[in-house]
Amino acid sequence: MRSYLIIGASAAGLSAAQELRAADPQGKITVLTAEEYLPYSRPSISYYLKSKVSEEDIYLRPAEFYSEKKIDVFTGARVTGLDPAAKTVTTADGRQFSYDKLCLATGSHPFVPPTEGVEGKENVVTFLDFASAKRLKEMASPEKHAVVIGAGLIGMKAAEGLVKLCKSVTVVELAESVLPSILDANSAVMVKEHLEENGISILLGNTVTRADSQGDTITSVELKNGEKLPCDLLVMAVGVRPETALAEKAGLRVERGITVDPETMQTSDPDIYAAGDCVTSVDMLDGSKKIIALWPNAVQQGKIAARQMAGKADRLTENFSVNAIDFFGLRICTCGLIHAAGDPYRELVRREGSVYKRLIVKENKLVGFVLINCIENAGIYTALIRSGTDLSTLQGDLMDMPTMLLYSEAERTSLLLGGEPA
Amino acid sequence: MKKVIAKENLCLNCRLCEVYCKTAHSKSKDPLRAYLNEPELQSRITVCGDNQKSVAVQCRHCDNPKCVEACITGAMQKDPVTGVVTCDAEKCIGCMTCLAVCPFGCIKIGETAVKCDLCQGEEEPACVKNCPNRALVYLEMGGKADA
Ligand SMILES: Cc1cc2nc3c(=O)[nH]c(=O)nc-3n(C[C@H](O)[C@H](O)[C@H](O)COP(=O)(O)OP(=O)(O)OC[C@H]3O[C@@H](n4cnc5c(N)ncnc54)[C@H](O)[C@@H]3O)c2cc1C
Numbered sequence: 001m002r003s004y005l006i007i008g009a010s011a012a013g014l015s016a017a018q019e020l021r022a023a024d025p026q027g028k029i030t031v032l033t034a035e036e037y038l039p040y041s042r043p044s045i046s047y048y049l050k051s052k053v054s055e056e057d058i059y060l061r062p063a064e065f066y067s068e069k070k071i072d073v074f075t076g077a078r079v080t081g082l083d084p085a086a087k088t089v090t091t092a093d094g095r096q097f098s099y100d101k102l103c104l105a106t107g108s109h110p111f112v113p114p115t116e117g118v119e120g121k122e123n124v125v126t127f128l129d130f131a132s133a134k135r136l137k138e139m140a141s142p143e144k145h146a147v148v149i150g151a152g153l154i155g156m157k158a159a160e161g162l163v164k165l166c167k168s169v170t171v172v173e174l175a176e177s178v179l180p181s182i183l184d185a186n187s188a189v190m191v192k193e194h195l196e197e198n199g200i201s202i203l204l205g206n207t208v209t210r211a212d213s214q215g216d217t218i219t220s221v222e223l224k225n226g227e228k229l230p231c232d233l234l235v236m237a238v239g240v241r242p243e244t245a246l247a248e249k250a251g252l253r254v255e256r257g258i259t260v261d262p263e264t265m266q267t268s269d270p271d272i273y274a275a276g277d278c279v280t281s282v283d284m285l286d287g288s289k290k291i292i293a294l295w296p297n298a299v300q301q302g303k304i305a306a307r308q309m310a311g312k313a314d315r316l317t318e319n320f321s322v323n324a325i326d327f328f329g330l331r332i333c334t335c336g337l338i339h340a341a342g343d344p345y346r347e348l349v350r351r352e353g354s355v356y357k358r359l360i361v362k363e364n365k366l367v368g369f370v371l372i373n374c375i376e377n378a379g380i381y382t383a384l385i386r387s388g389t390d391l392s393t394l395q396g397d398l399m400d401m402p403t404m405l406l407y408s409e410a411e412r413t414s415l416l417l418g419g420e421p422a
Numbered sequence: 423m424k425k426v427i428a429k430e431n432l433c434l435n436c437r438l439c440e441v442y443c444k445t446a447h448s449k450s451k452d453p454l455r456a457y458l459n460e461p462e463l464q465s466r467i468t469v470c471g472d473n474q475k476s477v478a479v480q481c482r483h484c485d486n487p488k489c490v491e492a493c494i495t496g497a498m499q500k501d502p503v504t505g506v507v508t509c510d511a512e513k514c515i516g517c518m519t520c521l522a523v524c525p526f527g528c529i530k531i532g533e534t535a536v537k538c539d540l541c542q543g544e545e546e547p548a549c550v551k552n553c554p555n556r557a558l559v560y561l562e563m564g565g566k567a568d569a
Contacts, residue, residue: 011494041494041495041496041513042494043494043495043515043517044494044495044513044515047515052515053495053513053515054512057510057512057513058495058513059496060495060496061496295492295494295519296491296492296494296519296523299491299492300491303491322492322519322522322523323519323522324517324518324519324521324522325517326516326517326518331518331531333518333521333522335522375518375521375522375531376521376527376531377521377524377527378518378521378522379488379520379521379522379523379524379525379526379527379529380525380526380527382522382523382525383525386525402527403468403470403471403479403527404470404477404479404526404527405470405471405475405477409430409475412430412477413430415525415526416427416428416477416479416482416526417427
């Protein structure tokens with residue numbers, strides 16, 4: 001009987017555990033997580049903050065799931081040692097676990113740049129896990145001024161969650177646009193205006209240089225341009241870094257993220273796999289190496305790592321970013337190479353009021369899209385990207401809302417009957 | 423598992439499947455009252471096209487559903503026994519990542535994701551039952567029903 005060990009119990013870790021059980025009904029499956037909670041939806045923490053999702057609904061699976069599937073999950077188990085020669089790991093509290101096959105699904109950790117007067121203060125939080133969301137929810141109150149550093153996905157979701165709970169929310173961002181990982185320059189301007197209309201102040205090209213406190217509590221922050229803002233709550237959301245400490249200590253190859261074979265998720269040690277935010281991915285659309293810090297990718301990678309660990313031949317055949325998100329009713333859906341510009345890329349753009357559509361085409365294939373308030377059926381575009389369909393084989397105007405009528409009748413019938421496209 | 427098959431050559435573009443889908447998922451279960459009192463109702467089946475060419479499209483309840491794989495909250499699940507893919511509205515945050523990956527355009531936008539549930543509990547889905555041209559049929563399609 002094989003013994004499988006997974007470190008990290010989130011998107012990648014849970015997906016790996018579930019897939020291992022499907023692939024190997026007998027194997028021993030153990031999952032270790034530093035957090036105090038069973039696997040929950042990390043992206044839902046901002047919805048928990050604004051009370052749209054309850055504590056009970058944030059969990060990805062009911063607690064019985066793990067006993068039914070014979071998956072042993074140890075919470076509060078932070079792994080501090082990994083010995084690839086002995087094939088064992090040790091936790092901070094001295095427990096030891098051994099494995100035949102190991103999966104590192106350690107995700108990312110917040111990057112907190114050193115800022116004068118911030119360290120050790122009681123009203124500073126990062127916003128990456130359920131514990132921090134709980135803390136933030138306790139701390140937020142109607143008379144407080146909140147400052148969020150960073151206008152990425154995490155910072156903006158924290159700001160959205162706080163806007164009804166605090167007197168003011170100001171986001172300070174060093175770059176010149178919001179949400180650079182999921183928006184192009186045009187849409188970033190539209191989204192920024194929408195966020196401002198909904199009560200979030202956004203200061204671009206600026207950052208917090210220091211904080212002033214009374215005792216242990218920050219009371220104001222000073223910005224790069226000399227301005228001072230009242231601050232009763234400081235959220236540090238500058239960015240995240242892949243959590244690679246264990247892999248590095250164990251001597252695995254790491255280049256920003258853990259280096260893996262992009263098709264098998266195997267690390268430089270044949271018995272150790274890695275998946276999710278902690279790995280360096282290869283974007284199938286342009287072959288570039290990057291960290292794709294998105295939930296669906298972590299799930300897919302965890303699944304493939306598990307198949308491989310169980311001795312199956314499945315490989316990762318697709319890897320590119322797809323993201324859908326909303327802010328105060330504004331619907332955003334983006335996919336693929338959204339920043340690609342110039343030869344060999346061509347773009348199709350339509351903009352009317354608060355609706356924006358940009359398709360990015362390379363050699364007659366769709367390689368990316370940005371959709372604002374026109375996300376209907378976006379998955380059809382995603383499928384065209386995934387399959388590398390030659391756009392000249394399609395019927396009708398690609399810029400209209402995509403439907404199955406884009407395909408020829410024969411193709412459409414086969415897709416709808418087959419259940420799944422190639 | 424049993425799935426709904428659309429016969430494109432028989433579709434009249436009458437869109438009664440859409441009306442009866444809304445009715446089946448309404449509080450009143452009456453087409454007129456649902457139309458008047460529940461404007462937020464959405465059809466989970468969509469007739470694409472016009473009077474020349476049309477086809478009704480709804481969730482294929484895939485063996486390996488992209489929407490389930492991509493769901494960031496655990497709301498979208500494929501029932502291990504029935505094979506039906508459904509969205510738990512309590513968990514769903516309405517981010518629409520499922521819509522962003524569904525290759526067929528079968529997820530509708532609402533407060534939460536809205537999709538075909540094959541009228542669970544009914545012998546035959548409402549769209550099939552009420553298609554005047556028998557362009558929709560409910561057939562055993564094979565495919566494993568494991569998650
Ligand atoms: C507020 C917020 C909103 C987001 N919104 C979206 C969204 O809308 N769409 C989207 O696609 N993505 C979103 N993301 C990103 C998404 O959550 C991540 O891509 C995803 O969680 C990655 O999953 P993972 O399993 O790789 O790692 P993680 O979710 O980071 O989990 C890693 C786990 O491993 C544990 N761990 C790490 N080291 C150790 C150790 N040594 N021992 C034991 N345990 C360890 C950690 O405690 C953690 O629980 C969002 C993230 C945040 C924070």
